[in-house]
Amino acid sequence: QVQLVESGGGSVQxxxxxxxxxxxxxxxxxxxxxxxxxxPGKEREAVARIDVGGSNTYYSDSVKGRFTITRDNAKNMxxxxxxxxxxxxxxxxxxxxxxxxxxxxxxxxxxxxxxxTQVTVSS
Numbered sequence: 001q002v003q004l005v006e007s008g009g010g011s012v013q014x015x016x017x018x019x020x021x022x023x024x025x026x027x028x029x030x031x032x033x034x035x036x037x038x039x040p041g042k043e044r045e046a047v048a049r050i051d052v053g054g055s056n057t058y059y060s061d062s063v064k065g066r067f068t069i070t071r072d073n074a075k076n077m078x079x080x081x082x083x084x085x086x087x088x089x090x091x092x093x094x095x096x097x098x099x100x101x102x103x104x105x106x107x108x109x110x111x112x113x114x115x116x117t118q119v120t121v122s123s
Contacts, residue, residue: 002028002112004095009117016085016121022078022095022114029073032098034110035080037119039091047093048080049103058103062088085121092116 008020020035034049048069049058057069068081078095096110103109 001025002031002097004028004097004112004114006093006095006114006117009093009119011120011122012085014086014121014123017081017083018085018119020080020082020093020095020117020119022080024076024078024095024097026076028097028112029076030101032100032103032109033071033078034096034098034103035069035078036094036096036107036110037089037091038094039088042091044094044107046107049098050078051103052101056103058105082119085119087121087123090119090121093119 003025005023032051035047036044037047038044050069050071054071066084070079094116095114097112098109099111
């Protein structure tokens, strides 16, 4: 069982930055990890994912160039640096762990989820 706990959310003005962190149990270090978000009234969407080694990453078009996903396997941590935040980035952000080592495009690969951390960006 993989346990995940996010932190670092908050309220910022447009153009600001936040860094989300996800503390993972030891058994998550050999899995693809990702960040997802869900805005009120909208479906959950993939934001970014990263493979075990950290060399292969994926970003949604809406955050590419503004967000950076990293991981520190020695500390069992996953991060999401969010810069140039926009009001449309508002939502609940979730850390997730895949059942696989390699990252795939199917959100169903992610079987372990944290409770989420709220990000609110005001204009």
